[in-house]
Amino acid sequence: MAIVEARGLGKSFRVADKQPGLGGTLRHFFARRLKDIPAVRDVSFSIEPGEVVGFLGANGAGKTTTLKMLTGLIEPSAGAVEVAGFRPFRRQASFLRTITLVMGQKQQLIWDLPPLDSLRVNAAVYGIPEAEARRRIEELAEMLELGEELRRPVRKLSLGQRMKAELLAALLHRPSVLFLDEPTLGLDVNAQVRVREFLADYNRRTGATVLLTSHYMGDITALCQRVLLIHQGRLFYDGSLQELTQRLAPYREVCCDLAGPYPPEAFAGFDELESLIGQRLRLLVSREQLTATLSRLLSSFPVLDLEVNDPPVEEIIGRLFREGTVG
């Protein structure tokens, strides 16, 4: 039995169609023209209990909109969605007790007070007895390596500590379905790893289902066996991460600083050239070609500095769509 099921899910937003400039503003003021912009189109998938699924896509691809439909914040304009046997948009109390939503760029903790005060509020709202709430806070705080921070005003916490406290607040009621929207946004590498480890641990211990969006490929590779790839509101890929990385992995990002300026024509022999800004060169090179390209680069130009990285997800996805290897 799937715990999350979406069939033909779609959402379009009505937005104002305004021309720029004063004329446009005046016309817009007197005769508002509206148009429907589809944000999500015909998305279908199902997730089994206990799965950790990564939700990938560029900015504006429709990830967050889909999450909002799954959590019941907005009503789908088309299709059907069911989470833990509920229709989310009805927002029944028993549904809300089984899910949680964590958003990297919004926070529910009270800014001027220590996290413990917000946790008390949540315990009361969810009807968790005080002794039980204390026990859960202790257990989660230990898993998250939070201690004395829970007694300090939120505004005085580091971003990483704050995110961990947010997670604690979001998990106090023991939800069985977790929706995480960019939970590691803006965190440094260390804090990212902590959050990931915690999520993996939480999933193992409780068997909770996790659907997570992230910009960081690291989050996805560390946590998810399965990914959903969304592009321009459509679902493009649904399958194992392995299969996807086999398609994506061929590319490595090479950045190097040259000793002097060169015209773009100088790099005619390098098809992989992505950008040349000043003396900084960026290439996306397939894994098989990597050593050959590097040696060619090093022998043809005076290179001051060289880095080889996994390219950002957006870049790979963008490249994937340009080449039409997906879909």
Add this chain to the structure above:
Amino acid sequence: MGRYLRSLGAFWSSSLAMELEYPLNALIELLSVLGNLAGSVVVLALFYGRGHGLGGWSWDEALVVLGIYTLLDGFTSTLLQPNLGAIVNHVRTGSLDFVLLKPIDSQFWLSARSFSPWGLPGVLAGLALIGLATRWAGASPALPTLLGAGLLLLCSALILYSLWFVLAATSIWFVKVWNATEVLRSTLVAGRFPVSAYPPALRTLFTLVLPVAFLTTVPAEAILGRATPPWVLASLGMALLSLTLSRALWRHALRYYTSASS
């Protein structure tokens, strides 16, 4: 029900903790209440000092109205302003998402989440003025009269709340409604004086469109033992109607909520 009471306890104790981080506010608020009250008394004294009455109300009776206005203004600062004023922000920043995902009535959360102790001096000053002015006016209300007046005061609080909530709820569509609530607050200043002091056209406006009459004049009549059944019934009806309306509008508005940014 128990869960709501416990939530309310947690809401208010956390707001209290937050407000007490800024203790200077207490002093400022106390001064502003006293200043406002003194200003209103002076204006009132100007009318009566030259032998003008206010719509057939004696000086002491008019002070009762002023006391009720001060009480309601304190209630506004304690509960309405901190809660309903925050709704606009919730909508603008998208933090309304967290409220909607809590297994508790969202209107309850938004209306009761915060509590500002700085309005309490106003509440106390209002109560004191009502008590004193009632005695000066020569009325000695018996218990049933007091209970009736209390009920009518509750009605006026509910009407005021509903009006404000309806305006705040429209922020789901218009997002910026700061000004609208400011206009509301300044119109309600009209409630400082008995409604019969105004010209007939304004009197109608304050009774039917903006229910200023129900906010202060009707409860004052009740304390002074002059309440008439039609007004009492109208007040009850008005409270019930506006509360129902605010609830219906909120439910309707939520269908249009699109949740800001990503």
